[in-house]
Amino acid sequence: MSGSVVLLHLAGAVALMLFATRMVKTGVERAYGDLLRLRLRAAMGNPLLAVLAGTGLAIALQSSTAVTLLVGSFAGSGIVSGLAGQLAVRGAEIGSALVVKLLTFDLSVLVPLCLLAGTVMFMATERRSWRQVGRILIGIGLLVLSLEMIGEASGPLRESRLMPVVVDYFSGDPVSAYLLAALVTWLFHSSIAAVLLMATLAGRGFISPELGVVLVLGINLGSSVIAPLLTRNAPPAVRVVPIGNLLMRGLGSLVMLALFLAWEPRTEFLGATEADRIVNAHILFNVAILLIGMPLSGLVFRASGRIVALLAPSEPAAAQAFEELSALDETALDKPAQALANAAREVVGVCETVEIMLKRIIALYESADEDAIRALAALDDRIDSRHSAIKLYLARVTIRPLSEDEALRCQELLGACVKLEQVGDIIVGNMLAQVRKKIERGLEFTPEGWRELVSFHATVLANARMAFNVLISRDAATALQLVREKDRLRGIEKRSSQNHFLRLRDGTARSVETSSIHLDTIRDLKQINSLLASIAYPVLEEHGLLGGTRLKAGSEAPEA
Numbered sequence: 137m138s139g140s141v142v143l144l145h146l147a148g149a150v151a152l153m154l155f156a157t158r159m160v161k162t163g164v165e166r167a168y169g170d171l172l173r174l175r176l177r178a179a180m181g182n183p184l185l186a187v188l189a190g191t192g193l194a195i196a197l198q199s200s201t202a203v204t205l206l207v208g209s210f211a212g213s214g215i216v217s218g219l220a221g222q223l224a225v226r227g228a229e230i231g232s233a234l235v236v237k238l239l240t241f242d243l244s245v246l247v248p249l250c251l252l253a254g255t256v257m258f259m260a261t262e263r264r265s266w267r268q269v270g271r272i273l274i275g276i277g278l279l280v281l282s283l284e285m286i287g288e289a290s291g292p293l294r295e296s297r298l299m300p301v302v303v304d305y306f307s308g309d310p311v312s313a314y315l316l317a318a319l320v321t322w323l324f325h326s327s328i329a330a331v332l333l334m335a336t337l338a339g340r341g342f343i344s345p346e347l348g349v350v351l352v353l354g355i356n357l358g359s360s361v362i363a364p365l366l367t368r369n370a371p372p373a374v375r376v377v378p379i380g381n382l383l384m385r386g387l388g389s390l391v392m393l394a395l396f397l398a399w400e401p402r403t404e405f406l407g408a409t410e411a412d413r414i415v416n417a418h419i420l421f422n423v424a425i426l427l428i429g430m431p432l433s434g435l436v437f438r439a440s441g442r443i444v445a446l447l448a449p450s451e452p453a454a455a456q457a458f459e460e461l462s463a464l465d466e467t468a469l470d471k472p473a474q475a476l477a478n479a480a481r482e483v484v485g486v487c488e489t490v491e492i493m494l495k496r497i498i499a500l501y502e503s504a505d506e507d508a509i510r511a512l513a514a515l516d517d518r519i520d521s522r523h524s525a526i527k528l529y530l531a532r533v534t535i536r537p538l539s540e541d542e543a544l545r546c547q548e549l550l551g552a553c554v555k556l557e558q559v560g561d562i563i564v565g566n567m568l569a570q571v572r573k574k575i576e577r578g579l580e581f582t583p584e585g586w587r588e589l590v591s592f593h594a595t596v597l598a599n600a601r602m603a604f605n606v607l608i609s610r611d612a613a614t615a616l617q618l619v620r621e622k623d624r625l626r627g628i629e630k631r632s633s634q635n636h637f638l639r640l641r642d643g644t645a646r647s648v649e650t651s652s653i654h655l656d657t658i659r660d661l662k663q664i665n666s667l668l669a670s671i672a673y674p675v676l677e678e679h680g681l682l683g684g685t686r687l688k689a690g691s692e693a694p695e696a
Contacts, residue, residue: 142292149285153329156282157198159275164196166598167268183223187426190224194231198328203228204363208370208377219437221377222384226429229356229385229422236331237415243280250277262620264598286336303342310350314393317354318361327359331418339411345403348414349396353389356421360385372444380440384432388425462522464529472542475533479526479549480608486522486556487604489515493563494600494664498593500571501657502586509568516564523557526550548674552607555667562667566660570653585654588632592658595625596665603668612679615672622669629662 190207194200207221207228254273257266306313321330334351337343343351363378406413406420429436463481468474493515500508530550538546573579581589599621606615633655 142289145289146286149282149289150324150329150333152278152285153282153332154324154326156275156278157326157329160272160279161197161199161202161275163268163271163275164198165202167265167272168196183220183430186220186223187227187230187430190227191231191234193224194228195235198232198235200225200228200232200327201325201359201362201366203231204378204381205366208363208367208374219433222380222433222437222440223430225377225381226384226422226426226433230419230426232328233331233415233419233422236328236335236418239279239283239328239332240335240411240415244284247277247281247284250274250280262617263624264595264621283332283336286333287340303344303347307344307347310347310393310397313347313350314354314357317351318358321355321358322361322365325362327355327418330355330358331415335411335414338414339409341410343410343414345406345410345413346400348410349403349406349417350393352414352417352421353393353396355418356389357386360389375444375447376437376440379443380436383436383440383443384425384429385422388428389421392421392424462525464525469529469532470536472533472536472538475529476542476545476549479530479533479546482522482526482529483549483553483556484604484608486519486526486553487607489519489522490556490559491597491600491604493519493560494593494597497563497567497571498590500568501574501581501589509571512568513564516560519557519560523553526553544674544678548607551674552671555670559664559667562660562664567657570657570660574653579653581654584635588635589654589657592625592628592632592661595621595628596661596668599625599665600668603671606672606675610675610678612675612681615675616681618669618672619676622665625662625665629658632658 190203193206194203197203204225207224250273254270254275254277257270258274259270261267306316317330317334320333321327324330331352334343334348334355338345338348360382364375364382367375367378403413403417406416463478463485465475465478468478493512496508496512500512527550530546534543534546599618602614602618602621605611606618
């Protein structure tokens with residue numbers, strides 16, 4: 137087999153590993169994301185719990201970078217302190233390292249089991265929760281399969297005359313090896329994938345234990361750079377946690393590299409095999425950074441805050457960055473097709489604002505202050521302003537002669553804009569009033585009631601994203617699924633109300649205190665879902681899938 141074919145097989149196996157890792161991550165986020173975020177926020181008040189919560193979340197998401205970005209957004213919103221965020225990220229690095237350790241065991245039997253079970257669960261039902269579990273299982277199966285493929289693809293490299301030369305070069309130039317590992321990790325955007333690749337190659341005899349330790353330190357440098365780069369345009373408060381992680385983990389890896397090269401310690405204590413030594417070195421490094429980082433967390437937090445302040449743009453530049461642009465080009469009014477496209481772009485902006493409001497409101501139920509409440513109300517003012525501008529723009533478009541399709545699209549955009557404005561009014565006028573009532577009375581939901589609200593909200597948020605996609609893609613299958621989700625939500629609401637009244641009957645004190653807030657919130661979320669689901673009606677009507685105001689019996693989406 138030629139060298140180019142070997143490298144092609146190896147690249148394909150690595151690509152499958154990256155795809156599988158992302159597949160597991162997105163499945164977990166879609167199925168359990170809001171619940172995991174809730175658990176993380178609840179644990180952030182205790183340093184030890186913050187570390188454990190970060191560890192658990194990284195294991196679930198298979199990404200310490202995802203946890204860093206999530207905790208950074210919490211800190212930016214004032215939900216958690218930046219200091220607690222630093223500790224949660226330290227735990228996330230441990231969790232990420234433990235995932236690598238788990239995946240180095242012989243898990244080949246999981247490949248057929250996970251692929252079979254995941255495919256059946258994904259294809260046999262329309263329930264979102266089951267389909268996401270199926271996605272997770274398929275991702276795990278593909279991940280284990282990719283590791284086997286990497287091992288098989290790298291086998292012929294043993295006979296290569298070039299491979300020993302490359303390894304000898306990097307063994308003699310550890311700084312270049314360290315930087316190369318950092319670059320590869322940044323390109324992968326996954327320390328898990330990078331360590332697994334190095335461990336697999338080490339298991340095949342390509343990487344010595346000493347070189348493996350250097351590569352592991354480079355991987356940790358590369359991983360610590362990802363989050364700061366992804367948040368480089370975020371508000372300063374959001375950037376403090378990623379910068380703090382870079383200070384601890386990035387500088388820590390550099391210090392460890394210097395110590396390792398100066399002392400040249402033996403690596404036998406790290407494990408019996410070369411692959412074990414690489415994985416255990418990764419775990420040991422992150423445990424060491426955790427132990428060193430806990431007493432230094434306050435100092436690192438202050439230092440990262442000063443660095444972010446120094447890197448922040450000047451006030452005029454910052455104001456310019458957040459300047460809101462309008463797609464409603466007046467010069468396009470004589471070209472209806474272009475004008476309608478401009479209006480659609482502007483409606484997409486309203487969709488994004490509504491999604492932000494939906495995501496923020498549930499967090500305010502748990503922890504809110506006047507600044508956060510005013511910020512949410514300001515978003516509704518923005519929606520009202522853009523809604524008025526879009527209505528006026530579309531009214532001026534209709535003065536010109538329009539084709540039948542253009543007239544229908546104009547009505548569709550106008551109707552969607554009205555519904556989005558109504559959603560914003562419900563969030564601010566109704567749900568924000570419930571938040572204020574809860575704060576003023578010092579009320580707390582029962583754990584069961586809060587879980588129901590979070591789960592119900594997560595379903596509505598997922599349906600909202602689906603509705604926004606329908607507005608742009610006008611896909612009949614997605615529109616049909618959205619309307620069916622509306623019917624499914626009605627059943628969820630009924631079960632939630634029944635469970636709530638059972639808690640009332642049992643005399644749960646907190647259920648009695650929060651009863652009206654719980655029921656009114658469920659009602660508001662259901663109303664929001666109904667408004668957003670109605671965005672699908674014009675698409676379904678165009679495809680003949682609506683009978684009156686209901687779906688036609690046995691309606692199936694047309695094949696693409």
